[in-house]
Amino acid sequence: MTVLQCALAATVSLLVPQRDIAPVVHPVRVDPAAAVRFLDRATFGASNEDVIFVTRFGYEAWIDAQFAVPPTLKLPAMIQLGCAPDQPGQSFATCPNYDAIPHLGLLAQEWWNDALHAPDQLRQRVAFALSEIFVVSDLNGTVQNFPSTLSDYYDTLVRGAFSNYRQLLEEVTLHPSMGGYLSMAKNRQADLTLGTRPDENFAREVMQLFSIGLAELNADGSQQLDAWFQPIPTYDQNTITETARALTGWNYDGVAPSGSLLDFLLNYPRIGMMIAWSAFHDTGPKAIVGGSLLPPGWTAEADLGGVLDALSQHPNVGPFLGKQLIQRLVTSNPSPAYVGRIAEVWADDGSGARGNLEAVVRAILLDPEALEGYATRPLTFGKLREPILKLTGLWRKFRATGEVVLTPYLADEFFGQRAMGSPSVFNFFSPFHASPALQAQGLVSPELQIATHSKVTRTANALTFFIVSGNTDLPDPAFSEPLLDLGPLRQRASDPASLVAYLDLRVLGGTMSPETRILLEAHLATVPHLVPGLPDGFLRAVEALALLVISPDYALQS
Template identity: 35%
Template structure:
């Protein structure tokens, strides 16, 4: 008898399913200009890229009494979604560690859920829409005063993926907004607590289809939904293969990677995620948006009370659903794979696609123990990622195998935050930027699948990265269409169109615009982390010198042209 999944009635099932729409094949064509990045290898590790475990620990880099603009800009390029001249100057007068400490203490701005409520999106007319979601996402990413937290939120959203495209529910904009609020609230907390909160979030319950999950029924042959159990292990915690502490893959006597779990582990763990559903207690129907920000609760009659075995752990029969959930998450949290698995991905999201094994090991060690015996402290992990000598040493960064492709969303946000983009209406109507032909080919919380916009182990075929055993995750959404779409859209955005009333402030650039060299130098420092070489700046200066500068309109045109040229430059797009 085929296995059937029976979840029972859905209290919010009046909304039509929004199907996941597969995108075009993005693995064939690559932007030729970007082939300058990462052409040589550190020996591969961790299933498709990384450094050799024999790499010696680099010396700790101690900056001088004041950071240079290049040092500060490079750090802020890794630690934020973009920075202004004021941000750059403030860091130059401070230190990396003090800046991080201040960021950990920075207050959070208005939550996504509260912004949606304050702006009228709890009105019944929006019950079956995503209205307001993109607005509040761009509001936070562009204008919030806690840039490290927002950088971490984007990274976590691409590791523990929820997409509004896969949520079949009323008030789906509130569901995803609440999920982002969870990520933000725990971005500097403990990974174990984060796992608990995302597991109980309605957004994840809908997206990975265990909301309303029923225990097995021998009469009908139905079995619990295994979706969340599988992805929780594969994507959020331990990965597919066993890892050493430095992220390298453990192999068996046959030389093949050792798997982290078997199908029996998935089936056993899935029994834990039965009975969980929306908390509708005290709510009138049709349900208000409140249902989407209440943690899920368990219905005893739907819960599998029998024993559950997975990953060498057995949960005895008869316990409560909450006890079983805690044991399951504790088991995954204590798994030896977790520190290198999570640590390596955070390095990839913030610093470099192919960290050395030694770098991964140091970050994993900080995850395993923050120095006070605490496991999973994300503040300690972030410090380890950003302050490691491999992150800070510009000499190491000069290696052609070092660095990462800036994902399109980050490039747009770099521009917006560099020049104080604002929305006078307060609506931040940037919209959905998913179309690769006319926009960015990527839009936050709109991934086409649980595997994110790009996989951490992706290797672009037919490139130098393939022959050198290097990963290039962001290349998975890079092709002729997305390259042209990005440049064409950013040209309009820079000039003040295509994104509602969101506009940048170029007043700091106007006094420099008559001198192309001065203008480019400022943009290089504030937007590109001083990454553009003298040769590239000279080429761009020659192009700008052909543009007139006699009027303010002509000066603004020069500024627009300079910004687009920098945003299109391979030395900017490849973050080093």
């Protein structure tokens, strides 16, 4: 442990965190660098307050405290702002700065401000991970015209982040945003006269993306192979067709279900789960995933329950979705043993419950590989930081104050990524993406799929701009985003080695490479500490932080 780390550890023992926690008989001492690494996985960036909390009370106490924090929701804020056009007395005209294409204005601002300031950081971080699995995008023409409905969909993920998977899957399935996005809403039984048949869009994606994946899996996430060493498919085209039939007859709430095809087709999204219109449901028998048979005469509700029960009970769900949550929070290439441990918790949380997401999240973050992988698996552990997480991390690590105003409108240009704005249901990147070099080693790097030359350059330029113009010491009058507190850096700027050591701890969790340390210290020694007209140490602080956040070291979350 460095002298700086020892000093910080001594300091935190004197501080009482401003947060209610479960009783802890004996404080648990956690190394500050380890606390930073842990919080970078569990939040939108390791704030100083959370580092102090984890350092003194330990990982489990922090997780317990986060589970107890009420969810921060977006729909109430949108209604208060007048941006809920499906609410009484509100319309697009009542929403200030509303921009339907492509950013949904204030909803995007709410997301960024919650990522930066919301107290329920673990819940918000998991909800963001879930939003990249259960994808709904505001680029869809139906979805983007109903910002409050989309707000409620994201709130569904926020509320469901620690709930039961089967419950969340049903809420996602019946949400009007999903109904519009993957066209399950207004899906009706075949009509031989009109030559129509049920839409298969949602039926396909609920299996491929939201539950079981394309191939049968072992508990450790590896594919099961047939006698010819080929992956065994989890379903076929007939399964898709039959499942689509089982999911017919659902539509937006708000209009009394009737036998009128015109009413069925002209209904539009509102807040509230979709409801069954029995006149448009296929009541014949259906053969669904796993060989289950739904008998004839079942209602739309019964058929839906049968499909979701079969999917949620499928042995693939734990390793398939558990691995993706590991990838989103911890590491792109978890070992089979790590995946297997999470799949075991998914199957049984210890009390007999299956799909307990609270238990799954806890297990993912506290697994030995998550906590020690940076040292025990240095060549394969970690993940690329998603572009927008680079900025939220920077802001939270340096106590940025103020509201996010313009960043949501520029996120596409700066980062090539924004919440609820992926180009397709397959998210911004595939969990299986790998460059040829990585593929040859059996490794993946999902986030690398959007790391184009132009986006890497624009992200670096944006981060530099946010540091140079967005700080409390010398703010640009035209800068309207949160302001960084560079005070801790300026205080150490007289000694380049001390400044770099602090950055290593505070930004990287002690994972700075020797090469970066040598280059950074050497460069900072050439930067004047005192510059007329600037606060003491300002130039060194800005240069040090700007160079570090565009370095390969910060690109990797360890």
